[in-house]
Amino acid sequence: MILAERLVKTYGTGESIVRALKEVDLVIDQGEMVSIVGPSGCGKTTLLQVLSGIEEPDSGIVTINGFSVYEVKDRERSAFRLQHTGFVFQAFHLIPVLSALENVALPLIGLGVSSRKANVQARQALEQVGLGQKLNAFPSELSGGQNQRVAIARAIVTRPSVIWADEPTGALDTDTSHQIVGLLRHINRTMGTTIVVVTHDAAVASECDRIIRMENGRIISGAQRVTL
Ligand SMILES: Nc1ncnc2c1ncn2[C@@H]1O[C@H](COP(=O)(O)OP(=O)(O)OP(=O)(O)O)[C@@H](O)[C@H]1O
Numbered sequence: 001m002i003l004a005e006r007l008v009k010t011y012g013t014g015e016s017i018v019r020a021l022k023e024v025d026l027v028i029d030q031g032e033m034v035s036i037v038g039p040s041g042c043g044k045t046t047l048l049q050v051l052s053g054i055e056e057p058d059s060g061i062v063t064i065n066g067f068s069v070y071e072v073k074d075r076e077r078s079a080f081r082l083q084h085t086g087f088v089f090q091a092f093h094l095i096p097v098l099s100a101l102e103n104v105a106l107p108l109i110g111l112g113v114s115s116r117k118a119n120v121q122a123r124q125a126l127e128q129v130g131l132g133q134k135l136n137a138f139p140s141e142l143s144g145g146q147n148q149r150v151a152i153a154r155a156i157v158t159r160p161s162v163i164w165a166d167e168p169t170g171a172l173d174t175d176t177s178h179q180i181v182g183l184l185r186h187i188n189r190t191m192g193t194t195i196v197v198v199t200h201d202a203a204v205a206s207e208c209d210r211i212i213r214m215e216n217g218r219i220i221s222g223a224q225r226v227t228l
């Protein structure tokens with residue numbers, strides 16, 4: 001479970017201060033797939049970065065499965081991120097000089113897994129996203145949709161409990177977007193991974209269990225699951 005309490009995040013000071021998050025409270029249950037939507041600049045990326053341990057809030061608390069993300073040292077927080085979470089970005093963020101297999105194996109190498117074992121697991125993750133035939137291809141040799149699949153394989157290779165995705169379909173056409181969100185949905189259902197997707201695309205948001213709406217640094221609806 002992801003719990004956020006009274007998150008405040010500001011950028012800059014004085015006249016140029018930006019209040020990106022204004023006392024945000026949020027609960028996401030393990031195994032949910034939720035979307036975060038709202039106008040440009042309302043704080044979606046900031047919220048994702050604060051939840052995921054990338055960007056420390058000015059105040060407030062984030063816990064993920066009981067782990068208090070900002071009550072530990074930076075090193076412990078980085079280790080937690082690597083071990084228990086995965087990231088998917090709009091622009092894929094793959095390393096151009098590494099093959100698909102090498103890109104996907106990287107988080108495992110970071111965790112100290114032997115390269116032989118890492119390669120086996122990376123290959124399995126690429127097969128899971130339908131790229132078993134492209135193990136040795138470089139990012140420049142793959143389509144946008146295929147590169148996003150590689151990025152998703154890299155996100156799942158450590159079997160994380162949470163995947164954070166910031167506009168994962170932002171660079172893709174409608175059909176490819178649909179396939180990518182379908183793949184995320186499949187991972188959510190089969191692996192039980194909690195998935196948090198920031199999106200501008202109403203079709204992507206509608207595939208999720210819940211829509212969290214933001215406006216001007218606040219969540220205006222969907223901050224917790226409604227149980228009937
Ligand atoms: N590193 C930064 N330094 C200063 N201001 C920032 C920084 N990052 C974000 N902001 C500001 O914080 C506010 C929220 O930005 P954020 O990137 O979270 O918006 P967003 O909802 O993700 O927008 P978009 O849909 O355009 O990606 C904006 O006013 C933005 O200009």
Ligand SMILES: [Mg+2]
Nearest residue numbers: 044045046166
């Ligand atoms: Mg953003």
